[in-house]
Amino acid sequence: MTHGNARIWHASDDLVARYAEGSLPEPDAWSLEKHLEGCAGCAAQVSQAVRSTTAGAVLAQVRGAVLEAAPTVRQPLARTPPATPALPRLARLLWAAGPAVRGAWLPAVLLVAVGATALGYGGGFPGARALLLAIAPVVPVAGVALSYGPHADPLHEVVAATPAGGLRLALTRTAAVLAVSLPLLTLTGLLLPASGAPTAAAWLLPGLALTLATLVLASFAGCRTAAGVTAGGWLCAVLAPVPAAPGGEATARLAEQLSRCLDGAGAQGAWAAAAALSAVLLAARRPAYDRPIRR
Template structure:
């Protein structure tokens, strides 16, 4: 450092260069930074030296990128509505999860179209019963394909964000339910009843099975939990079918579905199961804050 009168000193050229390239020892760097707070001349020299270094070039590029983003944001704000909607739509699709963006949605559409084809094109009288047997499983499968390391390549990144964990799982579950519930219920309304329960009778069971899957997933993982809930449902409703003849299979299925879905008692039990699952899921929320490996 060069010293002047009245004990005023300024940073030497060597000191400035060593500070700019990061080779100056920490105690000397602290001393220089304290000096720069009150010396405009040395601060100007240090700034010029830093700008000439590689770090300064990187900072300049970052500054230009930030400043260049402002006109882009202004242009987007002044753009037509479709141009402004597309980024929001992309964010919504990401939040909806891999299921709605992937193969699960075509599978739901295939179930709906297949039921209509069997009911009207194939003349199958029990098409609604078949739909009601499969419908509660579809949201469960959507949940499995929406959340977890097996389904989402960005799972670890998403789970580490403030919006991750159970909040993200519920957001993606809501997207799955928003697609499957109205689509499959409308399909059931369009099909002949043929002794099967009402088209909307599967809604509470579907919700209960979905919440039960999310709750079990906090213990054993999503795929195992879905296998238990979906498999249990299918075993319960399809149990009488293998023993029936070909002509009686759909009638047996409709009768079994009526026992599982029809009446205030059955619907009340499903409502209680959904409420209990929701309460347990709330209690298990901390488990979703940890990375689920299965």
């Protein structure tokens, strides 16, 4: 950055090039974008640099589509002034929440909750809570896998290079997934008969730890691969003894294995430590989210 005096500065060619490539650190990107709000010269320089990148063609197409649709959008909004501020906020909220909350994932979570309730009461299945506790920790993991990455955003490469993208966007969408799945599945567990299974809230710390571990692994291998590793590892751990159970003891064996994994201060303390360690590792891996995450 070239400083004219203590209050006036202009972006250097190197700064503009790094911003256009998406390699500028987030604090510097925020500072530059704030400067561009009041400096037409630097704004024109940045605009020209971005247009010369691969993303420039994509941005030009998006801009053209928005401008083409603008007259159609403005006319109905002009007739309904009170709705004008709400629509952009709703659109931003839905975009930030991510495809997992907007798409098929939310009905899938509801299906898990309704299915467990139907098994417990309509089907008379005594191990409904145990089965729910075995599946519940992988539900938010699946939501995270569906929320972030090239498969979730057509413009993922562009978004990941902006200050609003990267880890911040991944955490926003993860929070949306957890805000839906945690209370819904925990409430469902409370409504089901215990039948020797752990308490309905026993899966919360494991679910949080597995979700954070997925975000850490995603910085190396992509969201879907990371989700497959963490969810698969959990399911193998809790379901491994079940096939070897004789006769109708599969439900009891599952409840016993879940008790080993979830019950007691030792198990919950281990999951809390795993969640804290994953959070620390995720903070250390934050720069990896400044680049597009692989599938």
